[in-house]
């Protein structure tokens with residue numbers, strides 16, 4: 312049974328569908344609009360779009376996962392991005408990503424159950440000399456170390472017991 316939030320999201324998806332002609336060729340523009348409005352593509356929303364356009368759910372999901380522009384989990388109130396471009400990868404960006412994953416108890420691409428934090432990997436953000444780099448709520452920070460990960464999270468009000476529990480439902 313969808314909760315109130317999902318119900319609200321589905322209403323928004325329905326409104327978006329009403330603004331388009333329901334042809335399979337409109338799948339991407341519709342998904343783009345859903346993403347723009349909801350900041351992600353909820354699973355039920357993708358089902359509804361598929362049903363409305365006569366496209367199997369698996370095909371809608373394939374399109375949504377093929378394009379980087381689409382996110383399948385809701386963004387957190389705090390958005391943490393870890394650069395894994397070549398320079399950052401060479402300088403241990405994957406270690407920084409791993410630190411965030413362990414502290415937050417989510418994998419990259421996921422959001423904590425309380426929707427406070429989302430974690431994602433991004434390609435080069437253009438300041439390779441500062442590798443490894445993170446972008447937290449649009450603020451770029453370089454030369455990040457595992458110890459600094461704790462500092463960043465503390466600065467965002469993260470408490471260890473927040474990490475308990477399951478991650479948001481994956482699509």
Ligand code: FES
Pocket residue numbers: 394395396397398399400434435436437438439440442444
């Ligand atoms: S590779 Fe990370 S900023 Fe360029």
